[in-house]
Amino acid sequence: MGTGTGMRKWGPLVAVSLGVFMLLTDVSIVIVALPDIGAGLGMDFDGLQWVLDGYALALAALLLGLGAAADRVGRRRVYTAGLVVFALASLGCGLAPDGGTLVAARIVQAGGGAAMFATAMALLNLAYQGRDKAVAFGVWGAVSGAAAAVGPVAGGLLTEYLGWRSIFLVNLPVAVVAVVLARRTLPESRDPGAGRLDLPGAVAFTLAAGAAVLVLIRGGADGWTSPAVLGAAAVAVAALTAFLLIERRAAHPLLDLALFRRPAFTGVLLCGAVYSAAAFSYLPYTSLWLQSVLGRGPMAAGLTLLPMSVTAFLVSAVAGRRLAGLPTAVPLAGGLAVIGLGGLLQTGLDASSGWAALLPGLALTGLGVGAVSPVLAAAAMAAVPPERGGMAGGALNTFRQLGQALGIAVFGLVLHRGLRSALTGHPDAVADPAATAHALSAGRPQPGLPEDLLRTAFATALDHTLLTAATTALVGAALVALLLRPRPVPATAEPVPTAARTPARR
Structure with a gap:
């Protein structure tokens, strides 16, 4: 096969994969750069939370609407526009003179990301048929998983050697290549039966x-x-x-509420929200502990988080097809339970704890992530009638991003309260525990604060945060198992084929 033929054939996959890789990497690439961003722009704890939450929240809020709009005005057009918006907003992030501008640019950036995310699967579905379609979706899934693994490491490498602004500016050349490929290779498509937005x-x-x-x-x-x-x-x-x-x-609703009468659909959406919150939303606060308390640089902090991402990627790649052949409750509820156990294994931190104390728990969490990840999307599609498949996929992505946004906010609240409580109860208690806790949460250790007090307070607070994340995962696992449990088929109904209950990996 010649180079030209190969590019014509796989150009749509490359164009879509580049965009999805960028938007998903930018969910996690910021994690290890937070202390540098806070110091560089003078941002407090609330502002740093919005750097993360503004992006995740905008993704969640805009996915359904942009997916519906793309059905009407053209999916390639919306995807390409999303790439352009994402690139321009990335430039705005990289040049931001203050925290407010950065947060605003992150929200706009997520709007471009939502346009890409909402149309990616539909574009691939149209561009490929038969075995090529299976290959395309397999590669797309692997790229999506790799983005989570690459994000913290790439963020650490860029932040440490080129500065935090480079984590946004690096998107520009990638976006240019993706726009050129999208315009040359992606077919346009619309839904002629689409109703009013x-x-x-x-x-x-x-x-x-x-x-x-x-x-x-x-x-x-x-x-x-x-x-x-x-x-x-x-x-x-x-x-x-x-x-x-x-x-x-x-x-023509964005989300047909009647679908929530299906326990399987509700269970899959709940799994998506809990999965994103419990597995990923505490990582920014882990990164703060690694850098602000233990003194590890951005690169070292990113590498510390790598066991979770690598384990998740390997499990998903090696066992994903076998997991998809099991009853849906097994990988979804079971994966959440493993994520919860991984969180518990990371607890027990104290003033003497080092970065290595996290590694076994992070690896176990990755095992749970690798079990849930390859099954989630297909389970959402299988839980609804075929004509609602697009809506189910959009709803799942929305709930995943919403779960991460809410998780960052809730776990940040737990961390702040834990810091304030530890600073108040310590023998060397500071004069203003609330203000000191707020500063420490933003990655700004206070001059004159005893080293033992700093390490004890932050380890205690992070321990509370990890325990909350673990509990969220375990409770979620129980609820998802309940919602996804097999139900007897009515005597008058035909048996549901096994493939419909436990979909094959896409």
């Missing part, structure tokens, strides 16, 4: 998700009864209520 539903969902995260982030800092927090809570409740009412009455 559910814009009110998209706006209501975005408001509800954003306000809920704002409550969690600001509640710990301003107090749960402060006017700003109570106002945000009221907006979240009102917007969620409006979303539910709109979706019930919409002729």
